[in-house]
Amino acid sequence: MYKHFFKRFFDIVISLIALPFVLFAVIIMAPIIYINDPGPIFYDAKRLGLNGKPFKMFKLRSMYVNAPDIRNEDGSTYNGDDDPRVTKVGRFMRKTSMDEFPQFLNVLLGGMSIIGPRPDPLDDMEIYTEEQKYKLCVRPGITGYNQAYYRNSVEQNEKFANDVYYAKNVSFWFDIKIFFKTIQSVLAHENVYNVASKPDDKKVERN
Numbered sequence: 001m002y003k004h005f006f007k008r009f010f011d012i013v014i015s016l017i018a019l020p021f022v023l024f025a026v027i028i029m030a031p032i033i034y035i036n037d038p039g040p041i042f043y044d045a046k047r048l049g050l051n052g053k054p055f056k057m058f059k060l061r062s063m064y065v066n067a068p069d070i071r072n073e074d075g076s077t078y079n080g081d082d083d084p085r086v087t088k089v090g091r092f093m094r095k096t097s098m099d100e101f102p103q104f105l106n107v108l109l110g111g112m113s114i115i116g117p118r119p120d121p122l123d124d125m126e127i128y129t130e131e132q133k134y135k136l137c138v139r140p141g142i143t144g145y146n147q148a149y150y151r152n153s154v155e156q157n158e159k160f161a162n163d164v165y166y167a168k169n170v171s172f173w174f175d176i177k178i179f180f181k182t183i184q185s186v187l188a189h190e191n192v193y194n195v196a197s198k199p200d201d202k203k204v205e206r207n
Contacts, residue, residue: 003138003170011114015107022101029060029089029098036089039065042102047119050139054122055111058102062090076156077121097186103142115175116141117163128160135163138170145174148181 030041040061049055067085070078079094086094093099106112112119119140125133141147146154146162154162166174 002172006172007113007115007170007175008110011107014114015104018104019108022104025098025101026060029093032089033061033087036087037061037064043099046122047140048122048125048136049111049119050136052125052133052136055106055119057112057119058105060093060099060102062086062093062099072156074156076159079152100142107142111139113139113141115144115178117144117166118147132160132164135160135167138167143178143182145178148178148185151185 026041033041043059043061043063045057045059046054047057063085064087070085072078090099103112107114116139117135144163145166146159150159150162166178
């Protein structure tokens, strides 16, 4: 009952409550982002949604315009504390997860959930195993089991395994634990950067 009804109900209620604060944050950050590096305020992020359906994930831009999306050796997106592609304000937004705030609108529109596996780029569908595809049976989330407990400190296959574990064990109390663990991780700036692998210069994708 929770997975098929109440989870969505809570998503709508929480996103409606959060929306004014999100709009306020966007209004404040938009000119700062532009002044730091003139260009779009939002990052055009196409992601895999429920049942593998593509959707546009809203996200504040934290990188310089036209910066390449460099991949790690394990295929995950590079995210290091020495990343020259990230703007000064972008580093602040990433540490505080402020760049993710606009995703409450994705939740309200039904493309995402508050809690769920983080949405992956469209080309990840080509590398999923049949077991890993199970993560797509639930809506992707602003935060999730892997994001709350491990964030960027694990390699891609372990992240996928954590996402599948969540998808198979969705419950109200599991979501509550993830919610409060996320707050703790964000406030403590835990595992902000990917230290599981090194960037592979040969794997450069679109921004």
